[in-house]
Amino acid sequence: xxxxxxxxxxxxxxxxxxxxxxxxxxxxxxxxxxxxxxxxxxxxxxxxxxxxxxxxxxxxxxxxxxxxxxxxxxxxxxxxxxxxxxxxxxxxxxxxxxxxxxxxxxxxxxxxxxxxxxxxxxxx
Numbered sequence: 001x002x003x004x005x006x007x008x009x010x011x012x013x014x015x016x017x018x019x020x021x022x023x024x025x026x027x028x029x030x031x032x033x034x035x036x037x038x039x040x041x042x043x044x045x046x047x048x049x050x051x052x053x054x055x056x057x058x059x060x061x062x063x064x065x066x067x068x069x070x071x072x073x074x075x076x077x078x079x080x081x082x083x084x085x086x087x088x089x090x091x092x093x094x095x096x097x098x099x100x101x102x103x104x105x106x107x108x109x110x111x112x113x114x115x116x117x118x119x120x121x122x123x124x
Contacts, residue, residue: 030107037103037115040080045119047072048097052121057095062088065095080117097121 012020051057051068060068066083073083081099089096098120105113 033105033107034113034115037080037105037117040078040103041117041119043076043078044073044081044099044117045121047076047078048099048119048121052095052097058093060095062090065097069097095121 047069050072051065054068057065057068065088066086069086070083073081080103081101085099085101087098089098098118100116100118102117103115105115107113
């Protein structure tokens with residue numbers, strides 16, 4: 001049974017609302033800065049898989065594979081890694097593309113996020 005005394009109010013205080021709004025704005029603004037890096041990583045992953053699964057690339061040279069990546073990356077406007085940064089393993093008969101890179105995302109002042117990414121087109 002919930003018995004409340006007359007004059008007792010329930011709810012959030014103004015200071016509680018301000019603090020909650022500040023935390024929410026901080027989380028949303030941080031998230032909005034991080035999302036583009038994760039989207040670009042997904043695009044790189046997609047291009048790696050397209051190049052790896054392309055029948056014309058199965059017996060292609062290292063240079064041809066990198067040119068194919070560069071063309072596809074320019075279409076998707078990928079700028080985090082260049083064709084020279086890609087490691088290609090052809091020992092399994094199918095090219096496996098991989099790379100390792102990081103993204104520095106400044107937040108405020110001298111505070112930054114460093115995100116490490118390691119996209120690959122398959123299990124090596």
